[in-house]
Amino acid sequence: MILAETPRRKLVTRLVTWGHWFALQNIVIAIIIAAIYILNSPAPATAIGNLYLFTNWISHIGFLTFFGFVILILPLCYLLSNAKAVKIISSIVAASGLALLAFDALLYNKLGVHLSINSADLIRDEAQTVMSDFGWQQWGFLTLLFIVWFSFQLIVANALWQRIKKLQKRKLGLPISSFFVACFVVSHGLHVWADAKLYQPIVKQDNMFPLSYPATAKTLMSRYSLLDLEDYQQRKALQFDQTINGINYPTAPVYCSVQNEQKVLLLGIIDGKILDNVSGISSLGNHYGLQSNLQSSINTVLYGLPELYHNALSAYDPILLSLPASMGLNISVYSEQDLPTRFNQFVNNWSEFTSKLQDIDSNLAIGFINSDRLSQLLTPEVQSQYQILIADLSQSEGLPSQLFSNINVNKLMSSHEDLAPTVLNLLGCTANASAYSTGSDLTNTNKRRYIVSTEGSKVLLLTTTERIEIMNNGNVRIFNLQSNEEVFSPVDTSLLSQGIKHLSSFSSKRSLQKSN
Template identity: 45%
Template structure:
């Protein structure tokens, strides 16, 4: 006796089969969208790193998409009785899911972090300005774009449903499943090895994809006694090195025009002494200026190059864009370094104190000589640009000083690395500052945080907090106003983005 399947069972079987094909097609759409993460990240520069990247790309994105199908769509195939309702609901879910993935990819491309609960505050603060500029037309375009994307999903769902008989004859489901499982498992297995060996071309990919939590040697191999945790931790502590051996500076050729008739003065105080009499100059004053250099030479380098002292050793044979570009365009550049200062940095560029005239003047002076320098130079504050940065204390680490200028300060916080891009932009250079600096123009800031280094510490300043991270991974959060330690949780996404900004000139070994 042959028992035929009930109509409901037949319908459920067809819906489940349809759901698998619908998920299969959307996996490839998700892979295309997720390629943005790959193009937004540095190349692994090794064969193993590239193979891991490909397997992680296919395995992780395939897993995320199929997991979404299992959680949100598959239960509907068993609960609902109307195929049209199932297809419509699945199309809405797929459209929203892939739209979120696309938004996350664009966010990662611009900022280096993903959408999650710890990044919501930072995302809101940085997107507020752009969103406030949206009018009805812009919101209408976004809504229309989503409607078009939803319409595409509906067409896709119906097209697959009409061709189910043809698709069911194709026996590729097992091969596709095996392929994605192999990619998923092998990527985690390779990451365990890379984590144990601290292989950077793979370890640096940990934050590339959203919701990525690769298996580590610490949690996997140590369970079976295959990893010496003490040795592992010691080696891991050495991964942050204060010297970088391979860099590209600048990352792109800097092409721009400047007004060589302008005159700009940058004066950097080289001690923490008092005695400045500048109140009569009516300069804009901000107390949120931070200098993080741990030595005088590092202060000079950070000022001229616009990068933190982590690049100090590598840049000793390079010329800063702040000097090279104006000189190449015919603007005189004079470096004034007080003879009494204990530094040999840029001896070739040291100028006599009486060197005056139009052009770019950069002076490194103790507090006691700044007033005399201004008088000798006969600076016309109404015609010439002027920046005076104070607060440096040798060996003291991150210091809060004062910045005085006749420029229009708009940044919430300013660092030494911001001086070079601000000066070049003020002289008329419109080339992107990230080509040659980790800082930004403080008259036109693009972010509300800053990152630098002090010795072997990574320093991030954001919303009245100073986050200092040591090479062993420990961190300390301090309230800038009162100097007290804060118990606030570490914003991992902000730190990840800051590290990406900090190491933009470094190249993997």
Template identity: 45%
Template sequence: MILAESPRRQRVTKLVNWGHWFALANIIIAIVIASIFVFSSPLPGTGVGTLYLLANWFGHISFMTFFGFVIFILPLCYLVNNPSVIKASASVIAAVGLALLAFDALLFNRTGFHFSFHAADLLRDEAQSQMAIEGWQQWAFLLLLFIVWLGFQLVLANAIWKRVDRFTKHKIGVPVATFFVSCFVTSHAIHVWADAGLYQPIIKQDNMFPLSYPATAKTTMSRYGLLDLAAYEERKQLQFNPDIHSITYPAEPVYCSIETSKNVTVIVQTSSDTSGLMKGALENEALFDKENLNRVGNYYSTASSLRGLMTTTLFGVPEIYEEALVNKRPVMLALPLGSGMPVSIHSEDTLPLAQLSGYQQPLSNNHQGLHIAFLPHNKVNNYLDSALERKHDVIVATGFGEPNGKGALFSTLPLKGNLASSEDLAPTILNALGCTAPSTFYSTGQNLLDPTRPWLVSTSGERIVVFHDNKRTDVLSNGSYEISEIASGKRSKDALNVELLSQAIKHLSRFSKQN
């Protein structure tokens, strides 16, 4: 005797089949929307990193979308008898879910943040600014856009319902499910390996997608002797993210007076050939009294490019902030100019940020006030002589392009200390002009007229560089490090000063907004 399925069971079976096809369609849409996260982030740069990116992209987004289907839509297939109600409810759920995903993607593209309680203040500020700019027409347009999107989901749901029997004949469920499950498992397996080795091309992707919690297995691996947990924690403490999406610059409002009667000329050498540097000026005793020369011998220009050198000099922050400084103005330029002091930048090269072009002047412009010149070695002496003739205080910084960035700092100002970097120029110049605001508000450097730190921290490319106690420590973004002697350049066998390095990294990254 053959027992046919009951009408209710047939209806439930058809609804479940429809739900799986509806979920697959929305998984594909979600993956397309999630491409915004991928293209808003820098490429991993390695084969393993790219493999993880693709596996995580397809695996996490498909899992997140299918999980939403299982939680919100699948129960309706068993509990509700009316297919129209189920299709309408599923369309609303899908439309809202994908709209939130798109909103999160656009927020991430703009700020580097995901939609969360931690970003609530930022979202409120963004919403208030948008409401002030946009009228009710803009909000009406967004509402209309959502209604159109909801209509598309309704059309999609009905189209799949009419063709579900035809789709069911195509046995693609197992291959599709296998592909997405394989991507999900592969991404987590790769992340376990990457987390154990603090492999930065993968670790820095941890915050790429919303609601992403990649797997780790440190405790289990350490239990079986596969991981030194103490060494891991030490390296993790020294990790940092070189990809800074957003920055608070200055960290606090800077209020101080500028003595507009003072004149300062800063010369930053942009080529590594130092033959004859300062010779002309030093031999001319009428222009420069040799006994009054102040020199900081351990001066470091660690920037990896000319663009980075200009950024560190003008802003007083390391070059890792370079991309995040778009539309920002250097405090070192804005304060004097706002007080009525003429300010000029002289350079034969393009300035690092477009908003600085208004400050650029020809080298022949000899006005009083503040001059910052980026010059090759063969033009330094003549410009220095000209500045001294006009009774300017001068600062000359060398070292860019030299091995390890080692140079020297020469000045008519009473510089103190024996350790300095490019980031120290901005606070030193502002203090020389009479500004007494804390340099920590706008710079990671310190005022060399009254230095307080016996160590300095800077960056070179994606490395953090710390100088202390005649040692140089280079820290990679994954927490690995190398210690060398400053004098000889040879590798040092001294123990790592974790406390100092942790303090230096926090000091360096305090302007960044963490995700």
């Protein structure tokens, strides 16, 4: 007896086969749309990071799309006996899903968040702002756009239906599915390793795609002594993201008055040695330059912020210059190192700078000079009229630097970040320095427990006895501050976390992204 397939069974088989091809073409479209996430995120700096990005992009977006097919379209192939109805409903579902993905990608590009309950309030506020300006033309355009998109899906669905027998003969199912499975395994395997090592080029991609929950295996690895869970938690707590998407500078309006009779001279020595025998000028000791190069040291002096923020600050005038200028004080700046053109309004040539200084015309004079020119500037009249700060900017790498002054300093330790708050205070501005600097006024009697800054990709935290280096993966190295030898004393995690929080206070990096 020969058993023939019933028409119903043939229809279901054909619909299921068609559904898989329809899902595949929408996976390709979804992957193309998801490229928006990649194009608007910093590229990984390593080959492993790029391999993870590629495999995670393909596998995660492919999985999301195929999962949508399984729960929304595949049941229709078994429940409905009308092929036309299945194609129409599937086209609506596919058009809506991909439109939602495109909306999420644009939302991530603008606000750095994905569609979620946590971001609902933010999205609602933004939507109300945008929709308040919508007229019937905008709504008509969006409606027409969706109709065109739905029509495209319907055309593709019909084209696949008509060619389903030809597509079945190609036998592409196994190689295609094997490729996506391989990408899935590689991406999650790499993430398990990166999460255990806190490997930043991979870990920092966790929030890039929507509904992303990469695999981790910390508990399992610790059970078999492959991971020290306590050390992992410590390193994770001390992770610091060097990526600055924007800056709040200042973090709050700076309101203060200045005293027109006050005069301050700030000198940064970019080459040579400061002589210890300058009459009336005392060495303050325990001063540190924590920047990786000379230009970063100059920017730190002017802005009072570590080099972590310098790229983001390129569009801002330093409060150190803009505030006194807005109060009508006479400001002169000279530099033997190139300064950005935005400072041209303050910059003088050498003869103008020395003339104003010796005639006691400047309320604030800032010079970045070689040490052999000190004697030309520090005349008895200048020393008697100006409050003077002289910092050695040529030293870096967390080693002791030099700071000289004719004012009383009440700090046991100081850094270049402290110079801007100190100068503004000497001019009479008593505004809270934390609004525009990570440093503090050196004449203030409040005690400080540490100095924190950045050097390249490292966070540096100095106490009175130790220099602590925190790598971007959370690893910590501790050195004796005097001998510069590495020591292996216990890590004060609470102190380091406090320092990192203080360092991050000017970052406007959005915190509404989905957390793991």
